[in-house]
Amino acid sequence: MILTGPEITSASKDGRLRISPFTATQVNPNSYNVRLGGTLLTYTDQVLDTHRPNPTRRTEIGDDGHVFQPGELYLGHTLEEVGSDLFVPLLFGRSSVGRLGLFVEITAPIGDIGFHG
Template sequence: MILSDKKILEAIEQKNIIIEPYDKSCLGTNSYDVHLGKTLAVYTERMLDAKKHNAIEYIEIPAEGYIIQPGTLYLGVTEEYTETHHAVPFLEGKSSVGRLGIDIHATAGKGDVGFCNNWTLEISCVQPVRIYAGMPIGQLIYFMVDGEIENFYNKKQNAKYTERNNKPVESMMWKNKF
């Protein structure tokens, strides 16, 4: 079951959902709009290795915008810091963003209950597009969980993305045992 605007507001009032900064005008019928932060990151090497820590470099998006190019993976970040303590958050791109040929996540659209951070975005595009810090980029949708939760993400010992950060975070696949 997807939470309605009224249920999202109730969850915010009860501190089960935290969104900072919060702006009521970003609350939709059953979602909350999030915005692109001011920092992008790109990997420094063209060929990545899943077993190694792949270095990134940061790019600050200037006021006049930044042109992203096809064939490059950009890591972005939401302006909003979020916490979800009772529902499963899903991040989807806004249709207006998709109609510009921009995809905001490769595979990581679902968060876990207990995720507390800004969202790192995996941005790609089909043609060059100028993007801007603060532009609406996605929407959070919340699904209710059936049953009691035993293993919140922010309490897991092996959780890799718990350090609060308002910059994009590179893949931590190398921390997995395989």
């Protein structure tokens, strides 16, 4: 079941859904718009190895924003912490972001019940 905007607001108020910080203007008819957090990671090696940690470089997004470079993979996080013990979270990019050629998520749009972060 996908929650409607009013159901998202209600579930956030009564604790069934945790969104922090919660901003009412981010609620849509059947979704909540999370925002990009203030830190990005980029890999520093050209070759990535799934069997060992890959070194990254940390970049803080300043007040002026960030210019994304073509061909660079950025790992970001949301400003909001989201979690629920009842609902499965889904993360999808907005079409306005997709039209810019940016992918919000690539392979893992489904979160886990009980995860809060």
